[in-house]
Structure formats: C-alpha cells, structure tokens
Amino acid sequence: MIMKVSVYVFLLFLFSLNLRAENGHDLWLRNKSTSHVNVVCSKSSPTLSIAVQELQQGWQGKDGVKVILTVKNDKAIRNNGFRLSPAGIQANTDLGILYGVYELLRRQQTGEIIEENVCNPSYEFRILDHWDNPNGTIERGYAGQSIFWRSGDTALSVTQNDRTLWKEYARADASIGINGAVLNNVNASPMMLSKKYLQRVKAIAEVLGPYGIRTYLSINFSSPAVIGGLKTSDPLDPEVIKWWKGKAREIYSLIPDFGGFLVKASSEGQPGPQDFGRTHADGANMLADALNPFGGIVMWRAFVYSPTDLDRAKQAYNEFMPLDGQFRDNVIIQVKNGPVDFQPREPFSPLFGAMKKTSVMPEFQVTQEYLGQAIHLVFLATMWEECLQSETYQKGAGSTVARCTDGSVYPQKHTAIAGVSNIGLDTNWCGHPFAQANWYAFGRLAWNNSLTSEKIADEWIKLTFAPVVPGQATSTLFSTEWTEHFLIPVRRMMLQSREAAVNYMMPLGIHHIFAGNHHYGPGPWYAPRGLRPDWTPPYYHKADTLGMGFERTRAGSDAVSQYHEPLGSQFNDLNTCPDKYLLWFHHLPWDYKMKSGRKLWDEICYHYETGLQQVREFQKIWDKVESYVDTDRFILIQSKLRSQCANAQVWKDACLLYFQQFSRMPIPYDIERPVNNLEDLIRNDTRRR
Ligand code: GCV
Numbered sequence: 001m002i003m004k005v006s007v008y009v010f011l012l013f014l015f016s017l018n019l020r021a022e023n024g025h026d027l028w029l030r031n032k033s034t035s036h037v038n039v040v041c042s043k044s045s046p047t048l049s050i051a052v053q054e055l056q057q058g059w060q061g062k063d064g065v066k067v068i069l070t071v072k073n074d075k076a077i078r079n080n081g082f083r084l085s086p087a088g089i090q091a092n093t094d095l096g097i098l099y100g101v102y103e104l105l106r107r108q109q110t111g112e113i114i115e116e117n118v119c120n121p122s123y124e125f126r127i128l129d130h131w132d133n134p135n136g137t138i139e140r141g142y143a144g145q146s147i148f149w150r151s152g153d154t155a156l157s158v159t160q161n162d163r164t165l166w167k168e169y170a171r172a173d174a175s176i177g178i179n180g181a182v183l184n185n186v187n188a189s190p191m192m193l194s195k196k197y198l199q200r201v202k203a204i205a206e207v208l209g210p211y212g213i214r215t216y217l218s219i220n221f222s223s224p225a226v227i228g229g230l231k232t233s234d235p236l237d238p239e240v241i242k243w244w245k246g247k248a249r250e251i252y253s254l255i256p257d258f259g260g261f262l263v264k265a266s267s268e269g270q271p272g273p274q275d276f277g278r279t280h281a282d283g284a285n286m287l288a289d290a291l292n293p294f295g296g297i298v299m300w301r302a303f304v305y306s307p308t309d310l311d312r313a314k315q316a317y318n319e320f321m322p323l324d325g326q327f328r329d330n331v332i333i334q335v336k337n338g339p340v341d342f343q344p345r346e347p348f349s350p351l352f353g354a355m356k357k358t359s360v361m362p363e364f365q366v367t368q369e370y371l372g373q374a375i376h377l378v379f380l381a382t383m384w385e386e387c388l389q390s391e392t393y394q395k396g397a398g399s400t401v402a403r404c405t406d407g408s409v410y411p412q413k414h415t416a417i418a419g420v421s422n423i424g425l426d427t428n429w430c431g432h433p434f435a436q437a438n439w440y441a442f443g444r445l446a447w448n449n450s451l452t453s454e455k456i457a458d459e460w461i462k463l464t465f466a467p468v469v470p471g472q473a474t475s476t477l478f479s480t481e482w483t484e485h486f487l488i489p490v491r492r493m494m495l496q497s498r499e500a501a502v503n504y505m506m507p508l509g510i511h512h513i514f515a516g517n518h519h520y521g522p523g524p525w526y527a528p529r530g531l532r533p534d535w536t537p538p539y540y541h542k543a544d545t546l547g548m549g550f551e552r553t554r555a556g557s558d559a560v561s562q563y564h565e566p567l568g569s570q571f572n573d574l575n576t577c578p579d580k581y582l583l584w585f586h587h588l589p590w591d592y593k594m595k596s597g598r599k600l601w602d603e604i605c606y607h608y609e610t611g612l613q614q615v616r617e618f619q620k621i622w623d624k625v626e627s628y629v630d631t632d633r634f635i636l637i638q639s640k641l642r643s644q645c646a647n648a649q650v651w652k653d654a655c656l657l658y659f660q661q662f663s664r665m666p667i668p669y670d671i672e673r674p675v676n677n678l679e680d681l682i683r684n685d686t687r688r689r
Helices: 002-017 046-058 094-110 160-175 195-211 238-254 280-294 312-323 381-388 401-405 433-447 453-465 480-505 537-541 567-572 579-585 600-624 631-663 678-683
Strands: 037-041 065-071 082-085 088-091 117-119 125-129 180-182 214-219 260-263 297-301 331-336 359-365 416-420
Touching (some): 037 046, 046 094, 088 094, 094 453, 195 214, 238 280, 280 312, 331 416, 359 401, 381 401, 381 433, 381 453, 381 480, 416 433, 433 453, 453 480, 480 600, 480 631, 567 579
Parallel strands (some): 065 088, 125 180, 214 260, 260 297, 359 416
Antiparallel strands (some): 082 088
16 A cells, blocks of 8 residues: 555656646647657658658657658548558558658557558548638637738738748648638638738748648638629629639639638628529539639538528528539538537537538537637537437438538538637637647547547547656556546546536527627527527527427427438427427427426526536546646636636526526525526626626
8 A cells, every 4th residue: 555655656746747837839749759760751742751750750659660651552542541550651642641640640649559550531621710800800719819810010921930830730730630721701801812812821821731731711702893893793794703713813823722712601791692693502603613623612601591580590401402413513511510500509400411412511610609718628529529420311320410421421522521710829729728629629520520529538638638758658658547547537527528518508409598799608688679589599598488499390490390300200209309409499388397307497407507516526627637737737727617617607597597587486496596696697798707
C-alpha cells in the first residue's frame, strides 16, 4: 500500500514537472519528435516536403527507422486516401501521403497499433465554412475576429503574420483531413468578388494550397447588379450569365485551384433566383455552368423558410424535393443537420435520404451558436454521430444519413460535408479549450463518418492533454494512473456534455426557445410585437394552459410524412415516438403520462434539474484533475465551467418558471427551488449572462 501511494505521488510529481504553461495555440499538434526517422521519398513537391518535415518533427517511433513514402496508383485507394503500413505510406496523390503521415503520427502519439490498412475518406470535399465578414467580424463567432479579414487601412495588405497564421490554420485542418475552406460569410458581401478582395483570396489560397486546402467563396446572388453594374441579377438573363462566366474566368486565372461557390439564396433576406421568379435549380445551374470549365462546384444551401408557412420545419423539403434531378452534376445541396436550424437537438432533416438524383451534403455547426458559445463545454461529436447514424429508410434499413450522403445508398456525382467554423484570432483559436475538440471532431468525422464520439474524444484528449516529457514518446506516458484519473473522467464529461446541454436548455424535443438575437440564454417569452412569428419562441413551444409542443403529426402540420416509413409512423405515434423528439412532433397535455410513469410537466422539470446537476458534476470532475493540467488551461476551463453552471441555472429557472405559468403545477418538491425570479430574467434576457 505504502509502495502504491509513493508511486502515485512520484507520478504526480513527474506530471507536474512537465506541466509547462500552455496557451492552447498548438491545438492537438503539440507533441514533438522523440527520436530520429529516416524518410525516403522519391518525388518532390511542396506537399511532400511538408509530409517529410512533419514526420521528422513528430516522429515518436523507433529511433533510426526507415519510412518510405510512395506515390503510386492503387485501385484500392480512393481520392486522397492512403495505404498505411509499418514500413511507410503509399498513396495515389501527394496529398494522400500527407494525410497518411498525419495518421501515422496520430497513431504513434495516441498509442494505436500501426498495421497495414487502407484509409479512404468518406467524403470527397470536407469543408470548413467561415462566416467571416470583410470587416473582420464573424457572424456567430465567439473566438475573436477573423483570421482572414480585418478592417482599417491595412485591411487588404498581406503581412508575414497573416501568412504564418494561415499556415498554422492550414496545417491544423490538413492534420484532420479537412480539404476546403469557405473564406467568407454566407450572408455574403458582393464586394468579396471585387478585384482587390480577390487578390487577398489569392494570397490566402497560396498558403493553404500546399496543405491540400482549396479556397471557396460565398457569393451574393445580386453581385452582377451590385458590383457588375448590370440592371438585373436574373439567372436566365444572358448578360448575367456572361458576367458570372467572366467572373469565374477571372477567379481561376488568379487562383487555379479555386474550389467554387457557396450560396445562401432566397433565405433570411438574402437575394436569390426567386426574386426573379426563378427556381433554386435555375440559380444553382447558372453558377455551376460558369464554374464547370474549371472544375469548380456550387454548394447551394437548402436553409430556406418563409414567414407565411405554418411549419418552418417542412419548407426546405417542400422547395427542394420537386427539383430532384434538375441540378447540374457540379451542384451539391447543402442541408443543415436538422430541419429548423442548429438546435441543441433536432431530428435529422428529412432532406437526407430524400432526393435520389441530386448530390446532398450535411452542414454541421461547429461554432456553438445555440450550444453555449465559447462558454459552455459541449462536445458536439455525439450530436453529429446521432445525426449521421440516424436511419432514414431511404432504401430500407441501413440507409443512415451517413450512407445517404457519402454515396453508398445512391451514387452521388460529388460527396461533401461542411462545418461552420468556430475559429478566430483568439490565441487558442476557439475561445474555449474544449471547443477545439469540436473542430477536431468535425474533421475526423468528415474523413470517416462511422467513427464513434468515444474514439474521437479519446484521441483528442491524449493529443491535447498528455504530459510532455522531452525525449519520451507520448504514448508511453499514458499510465494506468493517468488513464483512470484523467482520461476516463474527462472523456466521460465530454461524452455527457451535449446531453447535459439538451437537458438544461431544451429537453424532450422542445426547440428554439432562445433569447432573441444572441441565442445564448433562454427566452421562451420572447415575442416582440411585429416580429415574424417564426423568429419567436412561442411559435415553436406553443405552450398554453392545455399543454405544450409542436403538433407535426398527421393531425397537425404533417411534417412526419416527410420521413420514409416506418419512421414517419413511428414519429406520428405517441407510443413509438422517442422521448427525445416528443414535443418536436406532438402537442401534449401537461399531465400526459410519460413512459417513465411521470406526468409530462414533472418530466420536464426533472430534465432541467438533471442538466444543471450534470454541469455541477463536470465542475467536480474538472477540479479533481487539477494536477494533470497546466495552470493556465486548468483555470480557464474551471472559470468557464462556473459560468456554464450559472447559465444552466438561469435556463432551468427561466424555463420552469415561465412554463409553470401555463402548467399551473408545482415543481416537484425533491427538485432544488429556482434561485432567480422570472421577472428579473425576462428584464435581462437581452444580456448574455
Ligand atoms: C449566417 C441562423 C443564424 C444566422 C445564420 C443562419 C444561416 O439563422 O442565426 O446567423 O446566418 O442561421 O445559417 O444562414
């Protein structure tokens, strides 16, 4: 026993010696080489030079070993995939070699076996969408200003600092397989296509290119009229068509590996083809034709809804389904994971597994607009896994969202996935150290859409928090002690974190009850006079003295019928609708008897309480791991957890006290009482607390 304690104390001492202050800037790429490697590569290119350098800088294998990098065609390898073996890496492309190198290093550093296998990406295009504005602000960004754009006199000059940062960004992306970046907000400024802005795009593309990252731009559909001086932006107008063709030519003459356009059209006030009586297909195809000679693609968003429809959740499907088969081959329809927005929980969008002749790509939100921004610790991999593994039944069982979008169910001309980025100029890139895990997870799932959240969390924790001992391979430091006292509890916390957020924000299918505009705190009451109803929470929760929930069954808006059978009927039927989607699909009386035997009102109360208690538990977990984390990161995360806890309390109090006005039932007495008054919460709901 004494022996055990002294070993424990010794190990703690060892760890603390190696807990150098870390500002998080190195992300999951903080581990350095611990021995020498002899890299043999017969070809040379900027990408291969990076691959060789990465191996030399990160090698943690046997000292003096020879690693052979071979670029050679192999039918088993697709796209930029690779074949990994203990002797080296083989790929069809230079980029495949680079991805293989990152995989090899990751396996070394996380202690995974390196055996012969082929790794092919699930999606051809794995893209980060930056909602960055030309003045440097970021829509729904919580980690500082843009790394690409800024305001002021030097806005368009390219400095060495810019290049260094873009290179670090490109490296991080490439290390997890991301191969595209949309550089500007989907609410796009037409200015972005002007000559001077394109020059900066070119400079960015030159830095990103060797890492295999293509640049894309969000475009404003009115650009021909706004910056081209044309009378119209009608997609069928010959002058407009000519203008876009000329613009595409101009872009590709500057940026030969340019990826294409992302378009938010006829949505939330953005211009689009419908302004001219044209369809989404007319608009998308016109742009696709302009990009086609250069190999570019159009990612056309399906995020559309109008205030007149009675159920926002149905609209994207209704608008896009009739257009199936009408889009050009180089158009991909980009669909958010859920049918409404990026809520803490939504059923998957029925547009997944719907169209058979159109390429469809998922859009996830990495930035935590609706999930506590850069304050709450919420690991999003579980949410994306839930979506990707959802059964659509498009072609019978096994037609998951993942398989319907990666071309396994119906072949797609192109396959792609996008994540709305959470990075900015903050030193640690993401604001919250654990938000880095979401960037990491997005890349890993984009590469392999069947990875589990648990595996991703495991990798990320090891790469991000493992003790660093010069000369010692990281994986040798994963002692039983470190695993039991750090890895396992922190992983558990990450894996529970999204469910906790759902519990304290909007459990049981409740959705979109955020305070107006900032989307951080609760605002189930928010309904200023004159505001379009679908921008107010009462439109979604529909609470009244009889009950709450959105009736989307066949007796209601019939959104359930947008899902294939047997799913549509499962959602429709109270006996088979999963609790987690109950109030998404059903309006139920407060005393409705749940599967648990409780009344609906009580169940709601227990969920809010559970969510709050889960965050309090996270605080304890984190406090206990203090000796395994450097002080800077420990304190930052501890303080963020305190704020998260305070905010979870606000959520619980606000929602229970507000809905109680309708339920007129007591909050179960074994639940801790609210500590805030509803009037105060309402008065202050425009502040982000
Ligand atoms: C870029 C939500 C967000 C908006 C965002 C929009 C979109 O509505 O609140 O900020 O706009 O989604 O995805 O286009």
